[in-house]
Structures are given as structure tokens and as C-alpha cells.
Amino acid sequence: MLLDRLLRQGAITEVIGSLSSGRTSLLTHCLREATRRGGAVALIDADHVFDPVSAAAAGVDLRRLLWVRCEGRRQDALKAADLLARCPGFAVVALDVGDSPPRLSVAAAFRLRLAARRSGVALVVVGSRRIVGGAAALSVRTRRERLAWAGRGNTPRRLAGMCTGLQLVRKQGAPSSGVLERVWWTV
């Protein structure tokens, strides 16, 4: 499954991509799969952009989701991620830093990795650029490949879906290039 290929317990996975590239849908997919397996998940939302309605429609069990809203305070988001990464029992801890990712020192990134390794938490960092660097076990870039509209001509009736290409940027102990997979997100 995509979740197993992307996330690993005790390691950091970075998902980077531009706006409308499908990175949030990929994160929601991971949260959905983790909650379907009965795990508790946490989402640190730096910019307060998470949409519970579409997440619920995507199949995320919201009762198992701890949502931490940081209202734009990115340093608080990093502190919250550090706290949650040290708490054993969460299947996935996701940090969504949005389009203005904070600076994270190398030492802080490796401290975060150590915390995740000790607690066995799968930590996902989602943003527009890499901030964890070498501490991430896997870095994946999302790229929008095409859109699908339902209807004919220049006046489509509705948005039908979006195809996202997942490109491997970095993987510990493996060649760091190539397209992992193409996935469709439907509306």
C-alpha cells in the first residue's frame, strides 16, 4: 500500500510540493489509512488550513485525529511536533508547515528524528520545500500532472479529478531519483 511505501515507524518522511500539487491529499490519504488500521494520528497545522469536512469525506476517522492549530506560529508548530514525536502511541504525527516553512537547524532536525525513533512514531513533514534535510528517511515531491474536468468544451460541468506524480527526492540507502507512482485524486 502507498502508506507502507511512504511511512515507516520511527522515521521522518518529507512530502514537498507546490500549491495544488496534491501534497495535502497525499497527507490525508496517510491519515486515513492509519486511522482505518485503528491508530491514533496527530496533525500539527501551522496555518490553520486543514479542512475536516473533506478529510471526513476522504475517510479519515476524525475521532482518532488530534488536530493542533498553530494559527501561523511556525516555531510553536515545531515545538508541538517535538512534543508529539516524543509521545509513544501515535501511529502518524504530521506537521503541515504550508508555503512558508520555518528554518530548522540540522541539530533540531536530527533531534526530531531521534525522538521519532525512540517513540516509534512515523513523522510526516509537509511543505513547499525541504526543511528536515538529511534527517528524513524519505523525501517525496508531488507534482501535478493533469486535471480532469467533466463536461465538454470550455464550459465543463465539474472538476473530476487530479493526477499527481510522486517523485522520489531522497531515500536513505537507495538511488534518489525516479517517479515512484502516479495517483489520481477524485472530486
Add this chain to the structure above:
Amino acid sequence: MSRLACVLVEGFAAAALERCEPALRERPLAAVLGAPPATRVVEANARGRAEGIRPGLSDAEAVVRCPTLVRRPVSAEAEAAAHHALLDACLAVSPRIEDVAPGCVHVDLAGLTRLFGDDETLARRLRRQARVVGLEARVGIAATRAAAGVAARVGPGLHVIAPGGERAALAAVPLAALEWPEGVSATFRRWGLATLGDLAALPRDEVGARLGKSGLAAHDLACGIDRGPFRPWSQPPSWEEAQGLDWEIVTLPALMPVLERILERLCARLAAAHMAVDALDLRLALASGGHQARTMALAAPLTEAAPLVALLALELERQPPEAAITGVSVSARVLPRRAALAQLWHPPPPAPRDLAAVLARLALLVGGANVGAPIVLDSHRPDAYSLAPFDPTEPNGLADSTDEPATGTAATEQDERIAGPLVLRRLRPPRPVTVETHEGRPAWLHGLSNDRAEVVTCAGPWRASGQWWDTDPWARDEWDIALADGTLWRLAHDRITKSWHLDALYD
């Protein structure tokens, strides 16, 4: 045949003080009452009694008898808490207990033999439970409460009177070993009575005619007969532990050890009753004469003292007391304890202890209103949600579902598959924009980062409205638009205010 136990704590006032300060168990201790020079000893612990300290001695006389004697004023809060602890300990053995007096509880043992074992085993269990809550108890078991009470007061710490042998067992007990009302013991001596057997041999009516109600009660005790009904005691809705302080506490680090001791005692009681703390009420008596109270609802029920101390420390750090503290009282609202695992094949959720501490720290960091589990409200209004306390141990309704999310018809190639729905990133608040329309459809957008953005494709409008029957109506047309810079937005036109705004971004 009924079997009843009497659980008795000797020198209860001193035992209650020992429970608050366990280090005093190793030293002779006297609980004293009254202002000097009229201070009198009320009770003494076992070491104090061994040194000859008796109730009624003056403070000076007690110190002469035992120079190393530690004196502490009698504490009503400590006694009340210790008595409740004793009741809780007994309740852990039998559901039917009777509150007799401070430090004395009757326990109905009917039917417990098949569960726990014989009378000796039950007596040992009662004593062990009392020890768990910090009290050293004597236990007597007999067929009647009166005989069990005498058995607990005299003889070894665990004393079982065989069924049917009550009268014979009591007959040898000296009258001087028991406490009698003022005047009654002197009368017994005048009559030449030495043992309970002597008293039981007298006609009951004659004793009653001469000594009144106290004489009748004494005769019943000597015969081992219960006259009154068994009055069962049930648990109170909240559990409280308190400690008065002889000194004023000004700093939080100095308060922590006191809170730690109080919560350890409270948690020991709750553990005996298989309960967990759901919420804590902390009440601080201040040197200014006032009180400060605060309530702390826990994210998850807890049974251990250490995380509760940490949470109270965080709470007090957030709102320090306004004056020096002279007394501390903690009461807990409780829930029955339950297993940590919600379902057999699911991974265990975070331990309640860890989770409660993390949630408290997160609330301190980002505000309590920004932490929780989202709930989608039953409304068509966009972005209708609220936050609820996070409890991952609740049964998971979706976990057993094997349904895939709704799929479309967009996948066309073999190596491409549908992973799930496309989700939104909300703009909160929605960003107002100016829209140029062409044939009623959005064509250009003003108000984003660049001056003018071309709408490459758009789909819509999707019309929605609600609350038109109320004071807060809403009505809007929604469009999905793709801009020339590659972004994909949900655009909304408010039909009431005639304004446009960007609601969310497809990502």
C-alpha cells in the same frame, strides 16, 4: 450464618497524621489539642504508647515521659481523609460496609469465603487493603458486630472468633481492656466485675434498670449481641484529600511535595476502588483569609499520581496563587477504570499518562481551544466544524470498514490508480477578491499575489443556501477554477453581500 469483620485503627488521630507524614511512623508521635499551656495529648502512635504516652496527658508531662516525642496538632482534614481511605479500603473487599466511627468500620463478609478464602484470608486481605491506603489496622472477625469489635480491640492484630464461640471467647476479656462511658466502669468495679463473662452473667433487665441505656449496651456487648440494624455505607460522588499546613508556602516548588503526597494518597484510595480520576478540583486556602479554587478536566482518565502532579504544576504555573498558601485540598471526580485497549487487533493508543501530559503542554503552547479532535457539524454551511476533546480509546467506527472512498472515472492508464478524494486547504478567513466575469462565468481574478490572474478553466456554479429561516442566512454560488499559474481554487460568490472570495485551495 453471618460473618462480620471489624476493622479498627488504633490511635486514629495519630494514624491520620502518620498517613500525611509517613516519616513519623519511625518516631514517637502524639496528636495534641489546645493552646499552650492547656495542650493535652489526644492520641499517640504505637511508639508513643510504648513510651507511656496516654490520652489526656499534658504536653509537659508527655515530654518528660518521652523527650524525643513529636507533637502535632490534631487535623480534622487529615482524619476525615484517613477515615474515607479506610472506608474505601474495606469497600475493595466487600460491597457492604458500615461506617461506625472514625477509624472503625464494620464489613459484611457474607458470601466472600468462596471468592477470597477462609476468615483468616479475609482478615489478612482487609489488613493489606488498609495498609495500601497508609493505615495500620486491627481486624476482628465474628458472627456479630459486637463480638468482632471486641476481637479487634483485644488480642492479636488479626483475631477470628469461630462461629458459635462468641460468648465463650468474650467471657475471658477483661473489662479494663475496653473503653466504657464515664461512670460505668467505676460501677463495674464497685460491683466486683472483672471480665465480660461476669457482666454477661448478670440479668440484662436489672443492669438496664440501674445503668440505663449505657448499661444495656454494655451487657449486649458482653453477650456479643447486635441490637441495631446494619447501616450500609456507599461511596460519595467525589473523593477528597486535604492537608492543613503549619507553615505558609510561598513558592510553587515548595508546594509540589505537598501536592505529591496528597495525590499519592488519593490515587491509592482510587486504586483500591478500581476508579480513575476524570477531573480534579484544587482548593487552596490562602494566608490572606481567602480561597482559590480551580478545576482541571483531564484529557484522559488517570490513575497515577505523578502525571496528576505534573498537570497541577502546569496549571499553577499558568495561574499562580495570589497569596501564600496555608492549606491544600484536592477532590477528584472519578470514573470506573477501563482497559487501555479499545479493540483487540488495533494498535494501543497513547498511554493516558503520556497523552494527558502532552495535551496539557500543547494547550499551554497553542491554547486549549486549538487542540482537540475535529467534529463535522450537521450543516451545509461551508467549513462547519467544531473541536471536541481528543479520546483515541473510543471505539472506532471506521476501522472495520473496507469501503474505498468514492471513485471517479478519471484514471486512464494502467500505472495510475485512484488513491482517494482530492481535499481542500481552507483559507480562514476567506480571502476577498474581485472577479471579472465573461458571459456570467469568472474570467479574471484581482486580489491574489499577482495583480491579475487569468481563470483558465472553471466549473460551476454550484448553488447552496441555508439558515434563510433564521437571523443568519447564507446563500452562495461556488465555482472550481484553475488559474494560469497552475493553482486550483474554490471560488464563492456571496449572493447576499454580492461579494467574491476564495474559500479554499484544492491540493
